[in-house]
Amino acid sequence: MTSPIMSKINHQPQTLRDIVQERMREAIISGQFAPGERLVERPLCDQLGVSRTVVRETIRYLEAEGLVEILPGKGPIVAQLTWADARQIYDIRQMLETAAATECARNITPQLAERLRAALQSLQEAVAAGVPTPMLRATTEFYRIIFDGAGHNVAWEIAQRLNGRISRLRAVTLSTAERQKPGPAHMQDICEAIVSGDAKAAQAAIEQHLSDAKQTAERLLQEK
Template sequence: MNSPKAVLPKIDQAPMTLRDIVQDRMRTAIIEGHFAPGERLVERPLCDQLGVSRTVIRETIRYLEAEGLVEILPNRGPIVARMDWGQARQIYQIRRQLEGAAVAACAVAHGPAFPAKLMGSFAALQATMDDAEWIGVMRATTRFYEDIFTEAGHSIAWDIVQRLNGRISRLRVLTLSAKDRPRPGMSHMTAIRDAILSGDAAAAQQAVEDHLDDAAAIAKTFLSSEEKPDA
C-alpha cells in the first residue's frame, strides 16, 4: 500500500506532536539566525505564519524560555534571548569543562566499533569544510561531538552542551566565517580525533581546550566590537 521500498524501516518512530514540530522549527529558526537577538516574538503573527493555535505557540515559547533561547520581558512578551560577553565567556568555560571530560572519557573507554564511526563523522565534517555553507559545518560538527559524547556515556552533559551551543549559535557562526583564519578549527579537530583514537586522554582534553580557547577569543572580539561601539 505504501511505498514499496519502505517495508517497515520506521513507521512513525516519533509520534511527532505538533508542539515538537513547532519547537523544532522555532529553535532552528532562532539558531540559524532567522530571528535576530532581541527581536520580539509576537504570538499572533507566529500563529499565522506557522498555521497553529496560540496554545502551541505559547507552550513552545515556554520550552524555549527554559532552554535559554527566549527571554520574557515583563509586560512586553517574549524576545529572542540576547547575549553579552559575560554570558558567552561563562558558556565557553562550561563547554571547556564538559567537552574536555567527554573526550577524555571517550579516549580511554571507547569500544572496538568506535574508531570507524568517528572516522566517518570526521570525514563528513571535513567534507563540509570545502563548501562555505556554515550551516552544514555546524551540523557536521554537532554530529562529530555527538558521537564522542555518546560513546563516553555523557548523555546529560551532551544535553547541556547542545543547549549552550544553541545560545551561542550566533557566535559560532561568526567564528566559523572568520575568513582571515583559513579554517582554524580543523587542525584542532584533527588533533582531537587522533588523541581519542590513540587513547591519549590528556592530549584529547588539551586539544579541546585549545580549540575552545581559540573560539572564545574570536567570539570575544566580535562581541566586544559590536556591543561596545561607544567606549
C-alpha cells in the same frame, strides 16, 4: 510473535508542538530572528498556521532553554547574549567536552574509532565545501559521537543547549576560524588523541580549539 515484523510499531504522534518547537528553535538559532526582537504571538501563529496555544507552549519551552526571554508585562523576545554569559558558556563547554573526550578515549573501541574518523572526514569535507550549515551539522555530529562514546548523555544535552545560546557566535567563528585551517586541524588532533587513547592530548587539543573560538567570539561581541 518474536519476529521483528510483529514488534511494536513505532507510532509517534508528532504533535504540532513538536514541529513548531523544532521550527522556532531552528529559526532563532539560525538567526532568522534577531536577538532582542519581540516574538509577537499572533503573527507567529498566522505564519505557522497554528493556534496561540501551540505557539505559547513552545515559547515556554524555549524560555526554559534560554533561547527566549520574557519581559514581564511585555512579552517574549529572542534572548540576548552578553559577553559575560558567552564567556562562561565557552568555559563550561570546555569542561564538558574535555571530560567527554577523556572518557571517550578511555572507552575507545575499533568501532568507535571508525565512527569518529568517518565523522571527521565528513567534517573536513564540509569545511572544504565552505557552506556554513553543513559545517555546523558535521561539527555537532563529531561531538555527538564523542559524548556518546563517553556515555555522557546528560552533559551532551547541556552542551547542546549552551550551543543554542551561542549559535550566532558559532556560525561566525566556524566560518572564520574553521575555514582557516586551525579549526579542522584541532578537530583532527582531537580525533587522533581519542582514537589512540591519549586523554591528555585530547584535552590539550580541545582547550586550544575552544580558546580560539572564545577569542573570536570576544572580538565579535565587543565590537557590537
